[in-house]
Amino acid sequence: GYVAAAVGPERRTTLLIGGRRTYFEPIFALLRAINVVGPYFLTPQFGELYGRAVFRPNDHNRVRFSAVFTDDLISFEESDEDDEDPLFEVKGKLRMKNRVFITHADWIWDAPGGGDLHTTLSYMTDRSSRDRQGAFDLRDDTRFQRLGLRSDGRIRVAHNNRLSVGLDLGWVEM
Numbered sequence: 553g554y555v556a557a558a559v560g561p562e563r564r565t566t567l568l569i570g571g572r573r574t575y576f577e578p579i580f581a582l583l584r585a586i587n588v589v590g591p592y593f594l595t596p597q598f599g600e601l602y603g604r605a606v607f608r609p610n611d612h613n614r615v616r617f618s619a620v621f622t623d624d625l626i627s628f629e630e631s632d633e634d635d636e637d638p639l640f641e642v643k644g645k646l647r648m649k650n651r652v653f654i655t656h657a658d659w660i661w662d663a664p665g666g667g668d669l670h671t672t673l674s675y676m677t678d679r680s681s682r683d684r685q686g687a688f689d690l691r692d693d694t695r696f697q698r699l700g701l702r703s704d705g706r707i708r709v710a711h712n713n714r715l716s717v718g719l720d721l722g723w724v725e726m
Contacts, residue, residue: 554602564608573599598624612662619655650680666708674700697725 554570574597602620609615627647656674663669677697684690704718 566604566606568602568604570603571599571601573597596624596626598622612664614660615657616660617655617657620653622652623650625649645683645685647683648680649682650678652676652678663707666714667706669703669705671703672701674698674702695726699723 553572554568556566556568559565559567577597600620600622602618604616604618606617607615625648627645654674654676656672658670658672661669675698677695679693679695681693682690700720700722702718702720704716706714706716709715
């Protein structure tokens with residue numbers, strides 16, 4: 553779910569906050585407790601939080617801040633119970649997890665005469681891990697980060713023609 557509101561003088565500020573999450577784990581635990589499903593089931597977990605604030609101080613400027621965080625997990629584990637014929641069987645353990653965080657701030661200026669300037673500062677990180685235990689053990693972690701700055705400007709050079717110029721700077725770490 554989410555909550556959104558326009559606030560402030562003349563309602564020039566908009567706020568949005570939200571999130572979601574899976575609830576498979578308690579549902580499948582209940583189904584297992586009442587013997588509807590056996591011990592071999594998979595319940596992926598994921599969740600997400602997000603927010604955005606947009607400020608319009610005047611008719612020519614808009615400033616926007618956004619952020620998103622997601623987290624997901626999928627895990628297969630060997631069961632000790634041997635009294636059922638499983639649909640699939642896992643020997644050992646397999647666990648995969650991923651987390652992503654993205655945030656950005658941008659400013660848009662509408663210049664008199666039909667031009668504009670749009671500047672964005674952003675940051676992103678993505679981290680994932682994988683564990684495999686069984687006939688062989690494997691563990692790997694990967695991480696990706698990017699910090700970026702982008703600015704684009706347009707000016708009117710004739711009635712139906714505009715000149716666009718942009719600059720994109722970034723730093724990446726893997």
